[in-house]
Amino acid sequence: MSADTNEVLSRRGFLAISAATLGGVMLAPGVRLIEIAAARAPEQPVSRKVRWGLLIDTNKCAPGCDDCVKACATENGLKNTGHPRTDAQWIRKVELKDMRTGRTNSVPVMCQHCEEPPCVDVCPTGASFKRADGIVLVDRHICIGCRYCMMACPYKARSIVFQSISDQNPDVPRGNGCAEGCTLCVHRVDRDQQPACVEACTKAGHNAMIFGDLNDPHSEIAQRVAKYASTQIRADLQLNPGVRYQGL
Amino acid sequence: MADSLIYRELGGPSRRFWSLLALLAVPLALGAVAYFYMEHYGHIVTGMDNQIVWGMPHVFAVFLVVAATGALNIAMAASVFGKPVYRPVAPLSALVSLALLVGGLALLMLDLGRSDRMIVAITQLNPASLFARRVIFYDGYMVSVGVYLWFLLERRMNRYIRPAAIVAFLWQLLLITSTGLEFGFNFRAAYDSVLYAPMFIAFAAAYGTAVLVLILFAVCSWEERPVAEALLRRFKNLLGIAVGASLFFAVLFLSSKYELARSRDVARFLLFDGGVYTALLWLGQLVIGCIVPLALLVRSQFSRSALAAACALVVLGGLAQMYVTLIGGQAYPQILFPGMVETSSFFDGEIHPYTPSLVEVLLGLGGMALAAAIIAVALRALALLPTRLEVPAEPQA
């Protein structure tokens, strides 16, 4: 088991998972976990063997470029209503300047998909939850709009919808009064596609974002984070985000 | 047993009472209109946004909840800590506590983004959430205070007052501590300090006692109910201690924020450069809410009007404190990258502006009016206060 899944497992669940992992390792040492995940049939639940993550190389991320932000807005139906303070931004570009050295960076910031998400800890109804594969989501069916998750998130990654909306993307339901945030394009991930931001970044040739399974030692993301220095935003909070940054 | 005390409902002609209720119905109706307006158009009609997520309704709600827990102190002093001098006002203390809590909780519920799903908030609890556990604390507190109040009023149950009071006291402790820790355990720079727990206990004692004494004075001005000066002197001392403790913890909290390098910027914001928050902190919370009331209370010569004025100032200071804590704490930006200057289209690294809208204020005042109406109706229907509060009660269990 990876250190990333230190949740309390039932004995039976634990044995089943260890057996599956062990079996996977022994029977086919070369098999990539991502292939197991990708092979997931529609009726199969997501697996805790997977931990989806993002690696963002800030050296390749140009200041002022917002291809990822635009792709996110298109994919998820986030519209500009002319009220910037109440409009949702699931991903935003934060321009950074070191106070002492003057070095600048441009960083896309979205829900960091923490292993220990504070939004999940505080949510009174359990609407804010972490899926087995590490994606942190809001179950709008039971969200009461208390906005406690927005108070608790240290990344400003949660928004609330301030007025009725229509013409949503059928894959991305969203509506008045419920909290929301980056879903890592879970509807795309579930059909083996990349999140919209990553796809847009790659398509434009920036290649600053990699999406993949952090638990799969053969995945590109896992190999990159094993080889190069990467950091997490506010690592001091010990939330172990699934989004990591290179070059900060 | 305090047999010499005769408890009586609020008297007076019913036309006078109905006009009081009609007066209270105005802010209640305005609050209801504000709620339906918000419910219909969404939170876009409030001053809140994705930066300032809790606005004016929370300022009123948290004030009411904090004052509610503190208002029970008098009853607890009588029934847990054996101070019979407070026994005559113990039922009023329990009633005010319950009423303020109902007002505050109603506000929290009506300010939800999906207030139509209130039932989900009560039935579907996430056991890991401090916020959800507070729903249990609220319920436990209300039930235990309700039982305690019943035992106070029901002669046959009088001998169980003390155990009931101890249970209520434990719930009170849980509730007020967790209220403070809601802020204390938050990552935002202005929060993130365990000092919030004792500080909120002191705030609760000050606000709760002040509201209770104001209501006692209101009853006395409604009809002839002589109150012993000895009792009022006790209130004066108690309020003085609570306000002193509030001032102590506020100064300790602010200076600890200032002394620690990692939180110096937010302390500087609150203390010096925060504009309206700085003004409200110094003038509202510290001067009007603590220093002036203390000056009024420590005067050797006792005066009812000075006590009443001190109580009113403590309430005003309390509202200012809640505004600074809640809105000021959110107005200061969340720092994602310490040591870096942040800018973004999502207002990273900026002080967030907030202007409360009229609907929010009306909703908040509606919550206050709800608490007042509950107190008025309960005092009229139940014999909660003795006719004369000047008989020194004998010790009782």
Place this chain on the structure above:
Amino acid sequence: MKHNGIGASAGRIARAICLLALLLPVLAFASDRVPKPVIDIARPGKCVEDTATMRREHPDMLKHQRDLTMHEGIRTQKHSLKECISCHASTKTGSVLGNNGFCQSCHEYASVKIDCFNCHASKPKRIAGATP
């Protein structure tokens, strides 16, 4: 005496109101004043279950499916709201809502509030971006 008189007349009024309340639905049916829902199915054929089951159990099916999809990532099509909408949307408005919309007309008739379309799209995805 006076008191009795008031009580008796109040009782008579109450009885009259009850009778009227009981009669109202009958009157409504008799006069056909409540329009029957328009069930306009653009793509006729068999639904995923028979009509009686669908009428009775579609809320439970949707609720069950929603929890599976939301929490476990199970995106089977049979009981998914998206599939309901893509099949049942009106050919004219493209939506399941609207006066003659499949969902709205029936829910209005039954006087049951639908909470789905506060968040969910009431129209199927445009063909250009369609996925299986």
